[in-house]
Amino acid sequence: MTAQHPAPRPARPPGGNKILVVLLVPLFMSLMSVSVVNVALPAIEGGLNASSADLQWVLAGYALSFGVVLVAAGRAGDLWGRKPIFIAGILLFTVGSLASGLSVDPLMLNLSRVVTGLGSGLLNPQIIGIIQNVFHGRARGRAYGLFGTVVGLGVAIGPTLGGVILGALGPEWGWRTTFLINVPFGVLSAVLAAAWLRPPARVRSEEARRSLGALDPIGAVLLAAAVVCLMVPFILPGTWLLLAAAAVLLAAWWLWEQRMKSRFPATGRAPMVDPALFRIPSFSYSTVATAFLLGAMPGLWAVQAIVTQQGLGYSALAAGMTSLPTALAVMALSPWIGSHVHRRGPLFVVAGAVLALGAVALGMVAFHQIALGAWPFWTLALCLFPFGPAQALLMTSSQVLTMHEVPPHAAGAAGGVSQTAQRVLTATGLAAVTGAFYASLAASGTGAAPGGADVTAADAAAVAVAYGEAADTALLVVMGLLAVTLVAGVLDYIRRYRGGTLVLED
Incomplete structure (x- = not known):
């Protein structure tokens, strides 16, 4: 270069x-x-x-x-x-x-x-x-x-x-x-x-000019059906067989896209997604990093809301205020990170993943200690706060890195692939985290939230402890998802370090 x-x-x-x-x-x-x-x-x-x-x-x-x-x-x-x-x-x-x-x-x-x-x-x-x-x-x-x-x-x-x-x-x-x-x-x-x-410039690449009439409807239908079969089992219980159908449909889609690519010189009909896109390391690594981050985030905040309200007996407003400082940190730091991402983007991803793992670990401790009555409730917001800077580092940097080496004429399809991965991981991650939470809660034999005239202080304390332990179990799943983000970030960092491309060129 x-x-x-x-x-x-x-x-x-x-x-x-x-x-x-x-x-x-x-x-x-x-x-x-x-x-x-x-x-x-x-x-x-x-x-x-x-x-x-x-x-x-x-x-x-x-x-x-x-x-x-x-x-x-x-x-x-x-x-x-x-x-x-x-x-x-x-x-x-x-x-x-x-x-x-x-x-x-x-x-x-x-x-x-x-x-x-x-x-x-x-x-x-x-x-x-x-x-x-x-x-x-x-x-x-x-x-x-x-x-x-x-x-x-x-x-x-x-x-x-x-x-x-x-x-x-x-x-x-x-x-x-x-x-x-x-x-x-x-x-x-x-x-x-x-x-x-x-409107975009009228000058297009040869591929784009020859593909104006070819949106690849068969590829679009195959991928859409695969996405539905991937997501529905995590929305509607009892539909797990659709995952097998999703695997078959994804394989069929991949083979079809490869066929479309190989026949493009003769037909002028390009695939909906060029298979070469997945051979761009920055796109693949960063798509994985972002998708697994978004697989972890909804579960983290769902568990926080459930435990705060049902386990500890606080209001919905209290639950919202607990996560608000984290979100404000994202808003405050994202513009600064965006202005420095071209010099430190790969490092930002690794640092963000490490910080996110640390925040979740602190959150596990906080849930447990608050449930025992050892810590005041506000310490939960303090312990989860580092997740805000972590999210800002990861989201902004990964977005830039995902698209950095993608050809301009393929930017829309690449963005669609990346966002589809995010939607699928959001659904599956949320299901995995909340599933682990409720499985742990069921194993404890606890189903009632504290509060009400018939609930004693001892009952409320027992419920709080059970919810705290269930939160710890669920957050282990969150940490597992974030670990994949960290691995993807580290692999991309090592690749760039060896290739001398840690500083991005436009």
Whole structure:
């Protein structure tokens, strides 16, 4: 690799701040659409007379439709331009949010959530592709730093905002407003995207020109079916045989993509995902690192919320305040990390993984000591706080490293693959962590939360200890997932150290 560039180009494009606003507001909306709804589920249950299965599909329908279209949407952006796909995704997301807020029964709500997830799946890969194509050098790192900030903000403020809305408007209009609040922002985002996003240059690579009519529908269907079969068993119990079907479908998809690649010179029809993408070490290592981080995070915070409220008897507000400092650290540090990632990115990943493991270990100690009554409750927030800087280091750096060596014409498909891996690991990781938690709790014979007139202080203490021990078991699974992130980061660091590429070149 030489230090010469084919042509000078500004690191930060004209109107860069406007572009970031257009990209990051819909990203925030798509994250909020998950975190806000978690708080609104009890109100939805009462307002629509929804069953537990209905409520499960409020979350699952969004997650499945989101994950299914990511790769195909990314490839469509590569071929047909990211701006129109991005705007279409915003509009679909907005329509789904409007229909969700106006739902008259659980079926309408769940179908609307599927539409919302499809819109989110269309727009998310375009965000990464546009950042990758428009920003360069330190400006790209800054953009991904702000990307991480928005992720942290969406995760942190969602439950709090949902609680405020429900408290101010009451259960009926409260849960509806958690969906309807997306509508004005969605309309505004679509208008600004149409005005501020420039269409891509008309000059495309030979592969892209010859592939404009070839989205690889067979590959798209095979991968979508595989993703569904991978995710459903972790959403609906008793469907584990679908994992075998997922393995078969993934193998069939891989063979099909290889066939499409080999026949490309004769047919001009490119595969949806070029198999060569997985031979880019930075892409593979960083995709694994990010996916397993996102496999660990939801389980960590789910256990924290369950133990805080059901095991220790604190309020939902207390549970939210415990995680808030961690999220604020993500928001504060991500921009700085983004501006330095090109010099220290590989080291940031390793440091972030080590720090995350340390934070979870401290969390295990805190849960145990608080359950025994030896430590005050606020020490939990203190012990988990290092997870915030760790998340900022990992998310921002891994995002830059994932896309660093990906050709511009494949950025959308690469972003779709990376985000699909994240969605699958999020579902499987959450199921594994919470499964370990409830298995430990069941083994202890504890099922009741402390509180109520019939519960003695001794009973409450026993429940707290059982929940604390279950949390320790679950967090061992979290640490196992984070260990994979650490291994991927270390392997990439060693590779770069040997190759003299620790400092990234744009």
